[in-house]
Amino acid sequence: LRRRIVRAEKMEVVGHLAASISHEVRNPLTVSRGFMQLLLQSERMNYKDKQYIQIAIEEIDRAEAIITDYLTFAKPAPEHVEKLNVKTEIERVIDILRPLANMNSIEIQTSLVPFAVKGERQKFQQCLLNVMKNAIEAMPNGGTLRINVSIDKDYVLIHISDTGVGMTKEQIERLGEPYFTTKGTKGTGLGMMVVYRIVETMKGDLFIHSEVGEGTDVYMYFPSYYKTDVEKFSRKNEKAIPI
Numbered sequence: 167l168r169r170r171i172v173r174a175e176k177m178e179v180v181g182h183l184a185a186s187i188s189h190e191v192r193n194p195l196t197v198s199r200g201f202m203q204l205l206l207q208s209e210r211m212n213y214k215d216k217q218y219i220q221i222a223i224e225e226i227d228r229a230e231a232i233i234t235d236y237l238t239f240a241k242p243a244p245e246h247v248e249k250l251n252v253k254t255e256i257e258r259v260i261d262i263l264r265p266l267a268n269m270n271s272i273e274i275q276t277s278l279v280p281f282a283v284k285g286e287r288q289k290f291q292q293c294l295l296n297v298m299k300n301a302i303e304a305m306p307n308g309g310t311l312r313i314n315v316s317i318d319k320d321y322v323l324i325h326i327s328d329t330g331v332g333m334t335k336e337q338i339e340r341l342g343e344p345y346f347t348t349k350g351t352k353g354t355g356l357g358m359m360v361v362y363r364i365v366e367t368m369k370g371d372l373f374i375h376s377e378v379g380e381g382t383d384v385y386m387y388f389p390s391y392y393k394t395d396v397e398k399f400s401r402k403n404e405k406a407i408p409i
């Protein structure tokens with residue numbers, strides 16, 4: 167038993183370490199990238215040198231993307247399971263993503279209800295961020311990101327849809343497989359793996375519907391924290407959501 171406790175303590179340390187990595191490593195990465203960008207503009211660099219620097223910049227961007235998919239909200243303090251207001255958490259993530267959405271001419275439409283679920287805040291936010299970021303990245307020429315909250319049976323349903331490039335059956339099947347990405351060096355193929363893992367720890371479920379050239383619907387179900395939410399809302403909203 168003692169050994170198990172020690173192991174749990176070690177895992178805790180690893181968790182905290184990961185959290186400080188996102189804080190402490192991002193800055194030096196940004197600074198290094200800045201200097202390399204300067205070098206690229208230097209007249210003393212020949213074509214070959216510039217190619218090497220370009221590769222170094224791409225690798226830094228890759229490291230930054232991996233940190234984003236894992237540790238955007240990580241803080242050095244330990245996390246605990248608590249009651250989360252889905253409306254508040256979704257709004258927080260939208261705030262973070264708004265500049266990216268604006269850059270891609272994406273309109274964000276929401277219909278949010280303050281239902282409660284149980285989970286660790288940072289993980290829940292990370293999960294929402296990864297799904298919404300994918301939706302935005304699927305619409306490089308603009309479109310609509312829609313986020314809807316409702317109740318379906320005993321679950322709070324978060325429905326995130328985009329009018330983007332969509333996915334083939336094969337792509338949907340590979341979703342969540344580590345390193346599966348269609349975004350070349352810009353992708354990590356880790357975002358959805360993290361999403362599936364978090365949904366699972368929260369005892370939730372996730373369904374995807376997608377049509378190539380039409381867009382994608384992601385349905386995320388989380389057990390409702392309050393039975394009263396379920397009862398109040400179910401009466402008004404008998405029809406099930408088609409998947």
Ligand code: ADP
Nearest residue numbers: 300301304332347348353354355356357358382
């Ligand atoms: P990444 O975003 O780094 O590529 P993810 O695990 O987040 O990794 O996503 C894996 C792949 O799933 C993406 O590269 C993309 O092909 C596909 N995908 C995920 N979400 C969407 C979406 N909303 N629309 C279209 N394709 C998507």
Ligand code: MG
Nearest residue numbers: 296300357358
């Ligand atoms: Mg992603």
